[in-house]
Amino acid sequence: MLDALGEPQSVLVLGGTSEIALATIKEMPRHRLRRVLLAGRPSESLDAAVAQLKALNIAGVEPIEFDAKNTDTHGAIIDAAFDASDIDVVILAFGVLGDQMTAEEDPSHAVEIATVNYTGSVSAGLHVARRLKNQGHGTLVVLSSVAGDRARRSNFVYGSTKAGLDAFAQGLDASLEKTGAHVLIVRPGFVRTRMTSHLPEAPMTTNPEDVAKIIVTALKKGKSTVYAPGPLRFVMAGLKTLPKPLFRKLPS
Amino acid sequence: MSEAVATQLSGWGRTTPTVAQLVEANSPSQIANLITQSSSRGVLARGLGRSYGDAAQSGGATVVDMTTMTDFSLNPENMSVTADAGASIDNILREIVPRGFFVPVSAGTRIITVGGAIAADVHGKNHHRDGSFGAHVTEMVIINGRGEQLTLTPENPQFWATIGGMGLTGIITSATFTVIPIQSSYISVDTERLKDLESIMSSMLERDHEYRYTVAWIDSVSPSGRGVITRGDHATIAQCDSEGIKNPESYDPKKIASAPGLVPPVLLNKLSVRAFNEGWYRKHPRSRTGELQRIGAFFHPLDGVHDWNRIYGPRGFLQYQFQVPDSASDLIGVVLNKLREIGAPSFLTVLKRFGPGNQAPLSFPQSGWTLAADLPAGISELGRTLDQLDELISAVGGRLYLAKDSRQSPANFARTYPRLDEWRGIRDTMDPNHVFASDLSRRLEI
Numbered sequence: 001m002l003d004a005l006g007e008p009q010s011v012l013v014l015g016g017t018s019e020i021a022l023a024t025i026k027e028m029p030r031h032r033l034r035r036v037l038l039a040g041r042p043s044e045s046l047d048a049a050v051a052q053l054k055a056l057n058i059a060g061v062e063p064i065e066f067d068a069k070n071t072d073t074h075g076a077i078i079d080a081a082f083d084a085s086d087i088d089v090v091i092l093a094f095g096v097l098g099d100q101m102t103a104e105e106d107p108s109h110a111v112e113i114a115t116v117n118y119t120g121s122v123s124a125g126l127h128v129a130r131r132l133k134n135q136g137h138g139t140l141v142v143l144s145s146v147a148g149d150r151a152r153r154s155n156f157v158y159g160s161t162k163a164g165l166d167a168f169a170q171g172l173d174a175s176l177e178k179t180g181a182h183v184l185i186v187r188p189g190f191v192r193t194r195m196t197s198h199l200p201e202a203p204m205t206t207n208p209e210d211v212a213k214i215i216v217t218a219l220k221k222g223k224s225t226v227y228a229p230g231p232l233r234f235v236m237a238g239l240k241t242l243p244k245p246l247f248r249k250l251p252s
Numbered sequence: 253m254s255e256a257v258a259t260q261l262s263g264w265g266r267t268t269p270t271v272a273q274l275v276e277a278n279s280p281s282q283i284a285n286l287i288t289q290s291s292s293r294g295v296l297a298r299g300l301g302r303s304y305g306d307a308a309q310s311g312g313a314t315v316v317d318m319t320t321m322t323d324f325s326l327n328p329e330n331m332s333v334t335a336d337a338g339a340s341i342d343n344i345l346r347e348i349v350p351r352g353f354f355v356p357v358s359a360g361t362r363i364i365t366v367g368g369a370i371a372a373d374v375h376g377k378n379h380h381r382d383g384s385f386g387a388h389v390t391e392m393v394i395i396n397g398r399g400e401q402l403t404l405t406p407e408n409p410q411f412w413a414t415i416g417g418m419g420l421t422g423i424i425t426s427a428t429f430t431v432i433p434i435q436s437s438y439i440s441v442d443t444e445r446l447k448d449l450e451s452i453m454s455s456m457l458e459r460d461h462e463y464r465y466t467v468a469w470i471d472s473v474s475p476s477g478r479g480v481i482t483r484g485d486h487a488t489i490a491q492c493d494s495e496g497i498k499n500p501e502s503y504d505p506k507k508i509a510s511a512p513g514l515v516p517p518v519l520l521n522k523l524s525v526r527a528f529n530e531g532w533y534r535k536h537p538r539s540r541t542g543e544l545q546r547i548g549a550f551f552h553p554l555d556g557v558h559d560w561n562r563i564y565g566p567r568g569f570l571q572y573q574f575q576v577p578d579s580a581s582d583l584i585g586v587v588l589n590k591l592r593e594i595g596a597p598s599f600l601t602v603l604k605r606f607g608p609g610n611q612a613p614l615s616f617p618q619s620g621w622t623l624a625a626d627l628p629a630g631i632s633e634l635g636r637t638l639d640q641l642d643e644l645i646s647a648v649g650g651r652l653y654l655a656k657d658s659r660q661s662p663a664n665f666a667r668t669y670p671r672l673d674e675w676r677g678i679r680d681t682m683d684p685n686h687v688f689a690s691d692l693s694r695r696l697e698i
Contacts, residue, residue, distance in 0.1 A: 001695035004267035004305060004570045004658030005635045009695065031639055031661065086311070086694055135293065136311030137270035137691075178258060180271030180311055 006220040007032040008088035015094025016040035023212035039066035068120030082131040103157045117161035132181030142169040188228040261309040266568035270311030276320040284399035294689035297423045299365030305658025306691035337367030337424040349503035353431040356388035367424040372655035373416035373615040377465035380607040386415030392427035397683025413678040416615035436500035438487035439550040443540045449477025471529040472601040480536045505548035525597030573624035573656040580648035598625040613671035616653045662697040
């Protein structure tokens, strides 16, 4: 249960190795956390994520086996996590960037990106929403992206999956009105992570820790959409309305 | 049978709402059915929602609104009241005060139910001599986790597990408690304004036993911890006559104001709290004796302002109330200093001496001191600071009041209520499947 100051006791991360999700957990008051579940495919990096949080004396850190593409298994995995005790915050953090050029040449790569980022999220998101609604409280944090705000030549396959996810999350939030459950949509810009380490940095680049601070503040304030960094909201509002010829001339 | 309605519920502090299926209570058999047919989220009784934290809410559960069952009757011969659990102390007082009786224990608000008073084992300004509400209950009827109706008296361990049991042993449907005779609806009040915390505490130690009711208000902004002690006893007819009061038995407290729905947070800040505290301190004379105050003004001053909890804005507030034994009385000053350091503005900081506790395993009061401070939830560093204070308090055998708590850790709770396991044992005989659950019981892993 959240306490009176909005500090969570239990968190489930779907995509347990996500640097933004791990930074978010580190940003939460550690003394309050009782249970932190990191869901992902069994791997060294998942074990390392568990070890990293345990080393900070965070209580109840456990890995659970979860594969975004195996949507048939989502229901049972999410039910098991909620059956043990209420979950205050679920972070839907899995996703792949993929490679745009490969995807264009080999559509099966595009399908892979879409399956993980969109299909997997829709499946897991609906199962989580069902349980949050049942317990009458809790927030699903959805890591969207500014890439979904307007499709760009350089990464439109990834961008379109995030656009779909974002629209899904907005509707899911509406469906949860008056149930006590909420959705927080987070739209980061370029974040320095493993996923982006091979790419040139964009303007307004942030670190996972910066995004984490924005998420934790937004959770306390009960917001439903945040950009990271915050001013990106205005940049994206401008970009979305920019005439096509101008938009396409922007450096990608 | 009334329909369940998905309803957002929170405590008086309005901090962490959750949504439950709210059902109006209409009979013991209906309540028994709700219990036996409950979902895995469980069942919880709710009264008038005056507990500050998450004790009377339960996300996803069936929450039974008890305030629809409100019958009660006074038995003047054996000086007792038998009431439905949902009957309010407010309505009971309106009936019994003009007939010359008063409740044995009155909390800081009369807008509470009899069931809530038992479940939280509330205390009042007379705890130092009369104990808490549960000590005056002679019988109660409760529906346990199997849907069975039990009649409990002080000989039953289940009776004491229910007193202070925060609604987790069953749903109380009715109870009988003793009342005390009074001659008038007035209190004869002596006021003493003192310049520092030390003088306040020594005066309370020396003179509290001379009065039935005493409490001190502390100026939380002033570094000296200055404040005002008010002490009183029920006024006699003779006292009322000498003051020229007509109809000394009349009793009709009214709401005098309503707090605005939205107060800009800027109104509630260190400056406004400082101004309020200064004014409140100056308002009281250095010393005054025999002032006659109405029951409402003396016991329930805030009940005159409808929805006063809204002044803390959308983030809500919490009340930090703890108890420490006499051997650790210095902690009162330590806590006041710490809250002042982080700039936690509190209008209402109240200090009170407790007499001995009762035999209920989860009852809060124990001999010593109790301090309560209202704090806005939005203050940065509040969580960490209160956790540090919890440590200091638990180290000396003190603890927090569950009816006020909204943030302590499960470990702190278990450490400070050493009879928790004994209570759990009794609870398991009444509710083996833990049908009764609240957000508080989930948060504290009770």
